[in-house]
Amino acid sequence: MRTRPRVVVTGIAAVSAGVGDAEEFWCYLRCGQSRLRPSCAIPGCDGMVEHMPPTGLVKQRRHERVVNRASSFLLATAAQAIRDAAWVTSDERADRVSVVVGMGDSRIDDSDILRAICRTENVQREEDPGRPADIEPLRRLKHLPNIGPALLAIEYGFGGQVMTFVSGEASGLQAVLEGFHLVTSGRADAVLCGGADALQWTSASIRELSERLSCSPVRDPAMSCRPFDLERQGTAPSEGAAVVWLESLDSAAARGARAYAEILGGAARCEPGSSEPLRIGAALCQPGDVDVLFAHGDGTHAADASEVESISEVFGCSRQRPRISSIKAVIGHARAASGPLSVVAACLAIRERVVPGIPNLQRPAAALPFVGGASAPVDAIRRMLVMASEPTGATVCVALSAQSDLT
Amino acid sequence: MNGVRIAITGLGVLSPIGDDIASTTAALLSARSGVGLMSLDWNGGRLSELGAPVALHPSQTDGRTRIQSMLDYATDCAVDAADVNSEQARVGACIGTGETPADAAADREPQLRWYQHQASRIARRIDARGPVYGCYTACATGNDLIGLGVDTIRRGEADIMVCAAADSQLAPTSVLEFRLLNALADRSAALPQPRPFDRLRCGFVLGEGAGAVVLESAGHAVRRGAQVLAEVRGWGAATDAYSLTRGHPAAAGATRAIRAALQDSGLAPTDVDYVNAHATGTAVGDALEVVALKTVWGSAARLPPVSSTKSMTGHTLAASSLLECAFCVIALQRQFAPPTVNYEFADPDCDIDCVPGQARELELNVVMSSALGFGGQNACIVLSRFR
Numbered sequence: 067m068r069t070r071p072r073v074v075v076t077g078i079a080a081v082s083a084g085v086g087d088a089e090e091f092w093c094y095l096r097c098g099q100s101r102l103r104p105s106c107a108i109p110g111c112d113g114m115v116e117h118m119p120p121t122g123l124v125k126q127r128r129h130e131r132v133v134n135r136a137s138s139f140l141l142a143t144a145a146q147a148i149r150d151a152a153w154v155t156s157d158e159r160a161d162r163v164s165v166v167v168g169m170g171d172s173r174i175d176d177s178d179i180l181r182a183i184c185r186t187e188n189v190q191r192e193e194d195p196g197r198p199a200d201i202e203p204l205r206r207l208k209h210l211p212n213i214g215p216a217l218l219a220i221e222y223g224f225g226g227q228v229m230t231f232v233s234g235e236a237s238g239l240q241a242v243l244e245g246f247h248l249v250t251s252g253r254a255d256a257v258l259c260g261g262a263d264a265l266q267w268t269s270a271s272i273r274e275l276s277e278r279l280s281c282s283p284v285r286d287p288a289m290s291c292r293p294f295d296l297e298r299q300g301t302a303p304s305e306g307a308a309v310v311w312l313e314s315l316d317s318a319a320a321r322g323a324r325a326y327a328e329i330l331g332g333a334a335r336c337e338p339g340s341s342e343p344l345r346i347g348a349a350l351c352q353p354g355d356v357d358v359l360f361a362h363g364d365g366t367h368a369a370d371a372s373e374v375e376s377i378s379e380v381f382g383c384s385r386q387r388p389r390i391s392s393i394k395a396v397i398g399h400a401r402a403a404s405g406p407l408s409v410v411a412a413c414l415a416i417r418e419r420v421v422p423g424i425p426n427l428q429r430p431a432a433a434l435p436f437v438g439g440a441s442a443p444v445d446a447i448r449r450m451l452v453m454a455s456e457p458t459g460a461t462v463c464v465a466l467s468a469q470s471d472l473t
Numbered sequence: 474m475n476g477v478r479i480a481i482t483g484l485g486v487l488s489p490i491g492d493d494i495a496s497t498t499a500a501l502l503s504a505r506s507g508v509g510l511m512s513l514d515w516n517g518g519r520l521s522e523l524g525a526p527v528a529l530h531p532s533q534t535d536g537r538t539r540i541q542s543m544l545d546y547a548t549d550c551a552v553d554a555a556d557v558n559s560e561q562a563r564v565g566a567c568i569g570t571g572e573t574p575a576d577a578a579a580d581r582e583p584q585l586r587w588y589q590h591q592a593s594r595i596a597r598r599i600d601a602r603g604p605v606y607g608c609y610t611a612c613a614t615g616n617d618l619i620g621l622g623v624d625t626i627r628r629g630e631a632d633i634m635v636c637a638a639a640d641s642q643l644a645p646t647s648v649l650e651f652r653l654l655n656a657l658a659d660r661s662a663a664l665p666q667p668r669p670f671d672r673l674r675c676g677f678v679l680g681e682g683a684g685a686v687v688l689e690s691a692g693h694a695v696r697r698g699a700q701v702l703a704e705v706r707g708w709g710a711a712t713d714a715y716s717l718t719r720g721h722p723a724a725a726g727a728t729r730a731i732r733a734a735l736q737d738s739g740l741a742p743t744d745v746d747y748v749n750a751h752a753t754g755t756a757v758g759d760a761l762e763v764v765a766l767k768t769v770w771g772s773a774a775r776l777p778p779v780s781s782t783k784s785m786t787g788h789t790l791a792a793s794s795l796l797e798c799a800f801c802v803i804a805l806q807r808q809f810a811p812p813t814v815n816y817e818f819a820d821p822d823c824d825i826d827c828v829p830g831q832a833r834e835l836e837l838n839v840v841m842s843s844a845l846g847f848g849g850q851n852a853c854i855v856l857s858r859f860r
Contacts, residue, residue, distance in 0.1 A: 216848025
């Protein structure tokens, strides 16, 4: 019987509110400094990426025209992760590399094409608008969610499967889990996986964000998101991308790559409040081996309460409960990118032997081992769990191990 | 591939040629096309375009968008046909849709239009509490969903995976966008459209619809006495990594997807009795698909019959390959190859037996269905009779 390949993370990258790469992300996470700033562009959205990735992320100029905001984050982080993994694609291996990404908002403004229709109407009501000459011919592609991941495959010549998940806030972590499955099933040798999301400009999107994500009314951006705090009032909408490079342990060893962590597996379920993904993730580790849990912890009343319940249910009152952290007080809720951002944080926590704290956590809402305030240095981290969930019920948990034989 | 066999125990179809299995079977057998000239209203004006709409009574939408209504209908049909009981099985779902065009849902809540909410909405509707995926890979969505479902069952994470997709872009904004891409057939052409594999083909016709299949571990299906309609033998996916809109000149991605599906199935090309091609009717796309098939089979002479049911349904985009999976199951059950309608003039670049004009009685044991999408996405599935 064929043994399943072990899967390791050999490259990481992150772009989000006020952070341009993984090391900068870690730096602010470690010192607990919020990167949320008041946004002039979209009031109430404090987690905007201030410095957009440079243009020229794609070689073909015509493709440049279809790169939307979320795709530009994705392409920028992909370049960083491939560099970090020191991966050099050879012709014979390119077809064995897959791309799996959870993409969030890729909507674009429809006003140009609607104007074209109305313009024709003003001339002659019954006239067919034909083929408008002044509209970008490839505009259809710009709002398809699979185009960013497809562009990524084109740019790097990755000929394996390209998969785009569109199931909301949990989709990025679901993509990491699916990347793990593609390697263990032998369908791919390496997978670039993660998530990307962008804050949108249309009023409809802002309304949706406010309603669905329970935006915090707190005016001080640095205090707006307070995961697991008794006085939490909602989340801070954010954006960005995070990707990880996964490959088999054998592949990494053969090319002398360094591994941040090993992915042990995980689970995804669609049942509001279900603790099953966490239970399955914990079961992939030895009892008492889970040192840290990067919770979804988005600062909303309902989601945090539900997560606290799940954690209590799975780990009970044992003294071996993991320490609990959340990245969202620092960079906000980057939705589809939030799960992969937590995976990147987990990889760096293993490397640095530090559990980042939750800076705004002053009065914990439950008697659980949250890491409040400052970061906590630890002797070692053996196993970690990363959670992501979305309000309609999808919950994903991924388990990581520090012992990859390469670290 | 591990030892878990995957059965299909339920089908749901809502297409321009039928809204249930009986009417769809009759249309495939009688080569009835659902394509016609449509009038799309826009802000008091009128835009004419060839299209293949489904017959959806306004009462069926009930406050939902057209895509949601179609998705719900097809999913409900498949789940009812398979008699899925989520209390007695671990049920998951793989869901994919296009996004409702802005001008087709101006009066709807914005979140109803968007991709992100369809998977969990359907999961609640059918009480699927297992793994649930919302996935979009353009025109390859349906086959990729089936692949996700197959692998989830093979890993033992679910007993049943409901795979469903829907799309409807018959709205002025989308029509104009596809015109900008030069993808649509000439609506004023004298010859009937679309014309897959025909020398005078000039583009596709937009269709709409929804398809759903219930995948189940064969052991589970047999134990509960479910009727097994067909078996999914395997699947494969690959990317051209070449262009967003143009296929690879040697059809590299499509070729690898077909080979991966055959390898996953443990079958040889000669085992395949019929291929339901992606073939939308575009000049370049159809020819490249033939290149891929000939590369895998060795020559046109070795190819089994290859037809395009999009000649009847139009291109239903994200829903297309799930609908075509359903057509393949019908073909396996009724033992016939669906036709390519409108085919008249042979094209040396498409020198295949495309089952022109009318359906053909044929002994079918193994069939293949391919899907090729924007972004260079290719996905292929292999089905067989269940023995």
